[in-house]
Amino acid sequence: MIVRSVDILFRLGSERELDTKLNELVKPILKAIHTDEPDLELDQMLRTLRLVSGTDLRDVNAQCLRTEDSGALIHVGRGLYKFLHLYARCASTRLLSDRPGGSRSSPAWARSLAALASCLEWLALPLREVRFAALKVTPMQDNWATVFGNMTYRAAICHEIAHAVLGHHAIAIDGQEPEVDEHQKIFNTREREIQADELGMRLHLESLPDPDMRAIAAGTLIYNVHATSLLKLRLMALAEVVDTNRWTARVRHPVALERFAFLIANAKSRYGPEIAGLMTATHDHLETIDGETRECMVNQQGSVRDDFLELARLTPDAPGGPGSRQDELLSQSPVGVIRALDLLAADSPMVAAQLAEAMPRPVQRFVALPFADRTGRVLNRIV
Ligand SMILES: [Zn+2]
Numbered sequence: 001m002i003v004r005s006v007d008i009l010f011r012l013g014s015e016r017e018l019d020t021k022l023n024e025l026v027k028p029i030l031k032a033i034h035t036d037e038p039d040l041e042l043d044q045m046l047r048t049l050r051l052v053s054g055t056d057l058r059d060v061n062a063q064c065l066r067t068e069d070s071g072a073l074i075h076v077g078r079g080l081y082k083f084l085h086l087y088a089r090c091a092s093t094r095l096l097s098d099r100p101g102g103s104r105s106s107p108a109w110a111r112s113l114a115a116l117a118s119c120l121e122w123l124a125l126p127l128r129e130v131r132f133a134a135l136k137v138t139p140m141q142d143n144w145a146t147v148f149g150n151m152t153y154r155a156a157i158c159h160e161i162a163h164a165v166l167g168h169h170a171i172a173i174d175g176q177e178p179e180v181d182e183h184q185k186i187f188n189t190r191e192r193e194i195q196a197d198e199l200g201m202r203l204h205l206e207s208l209p210d211p212d213m214r215a216i217a218a219g220t221l222i223y224n225v226h227a228t229s230l231l232k233l234r235l236m237a238l239a240e241v242v243d244t245n246r247w248t249a250r251v252r253h254p255v256a257l258e259r260f261a262f263l264i265a266n267a268k269s270r271y272g273p274e275i276a277g278l279m280t281a282t283h284d285h286l287e288t289i290d291g292e293t294r295e296c297m298v299n300q301q302g303s304v305r306d307d308f309l310e311l312a313r314l315t316p317d318a319p320g321g322p323g324s325r326q327d328e329l330l331s332q333s334p335v336g337v338i339r340a341l342d343l344l345a346a347d348s349p350m351v352a353a354q355l356a357e358a359m360p361r362p363v364q365r366f367v368a369l370p371f372a373d374r375t376g377r378v379l380n381r382i383v
Contacts, residue, residue: 338367
């Protein structure tokens with residue numbers, strides 16, 4: 001892998017550095033935007049475009065919003081960077097061996113997979129904290145994951161900048177287009193996403209500090225769409241602990257398959273079959289990873305639920321708190337623990353209450369909510 005420029009290889013020493021880095025990343029992208037004819041409106045929008053990353057680590061969305069003075073604001077959730085890096089690190093343990101001649105799917109893969117599944121549950125629940133497990137990987141896997149994580153972050157930002165350039169922030173969002181029916185609204189949203197993907201791809205690939213980075217950057221367009229669809233698994237993760245009849249999932253992005261097809265076809269006509277081939281290969285690899293994550297999440301949730309119930313049966317008065325077995329199970333699968341507490345509450349409410357009390361406060365509060373109320377608490381953040 002030849003990456004001459006260091007721009008994208010940055011490592012962060014602190015959360016705060018991310019904001020500086022975000023601005024540095026965006027500058028060359030904005031510079032790359034030019035039109036054949038002078039466009040005053042676009043120039044004005046680009047001059048006033050603001051980037052904000054919030055403070056909530058559970059926020060993993062990036063979106064382009066309209067400001068009060070009709071300008072564009074790109075909001076990048078504070079958790080997105082961390083999540084994309086976790087995803088890239090997991091992929092590195094699946095796709096790279098940990099030593100020359102070693103097997104692909106390195107021994108760290110099983111642990112990485114479990115950590116990714118846990119993280120999705122933490123991101124799904126309104127628990128204030130997110131437990132991002134620190135993954136141990138080899139220096140080579142680490143380098144690779146840093147490049148892919150940073151580049152995927154850049155791809156996500158390019159997609160949002162594309163929305164701004166296309167003027168999508170100015171179009172009334174859901175509920176503000178009275179003359180358009182629901183079906184048409186969904187269709188329009190999908191159209192806009194496909195357009196943003198296409199322009200986002202151009203911005204990402206044509207504003208790189210070094211043309212040698214194009215192949216990797218193209219791969220990370222695929223990473224970005226996979227990460228988005230993986231985040232949708234959060235809904236599935238919650239199925240047993242909320243009232244799913246109350247789901248009213250809004251469609252923000254078209255189905256991932258459609259996005260891949262358009263992206264790859266576009267890349268092929270613009271950058272040639274080699275780049276498109278790389279993107280297809282990346283898609284296949286990540287498809288496997290996503291499938292295994294889904295499976296792991298279901299299994300892990302079930303086994304944590306059973307282990308917690310067993311623990312409750314054997315030692316109902318074992319103290320909880322950091323470092324305890326209960327806390328370890330909670331880290332692995334908060335949904336599994338909540339499920340176990342729900343089951344216990346039906347059978348032996350006293351034991352359930354005692355065990356719940358040993359849990360962090362936000363978990364206690366969530367467990368105490370009726371099922372119907374839980375849905376509203378989680379949905380706003382996920383869709
Ligand atoms: Zn979008």
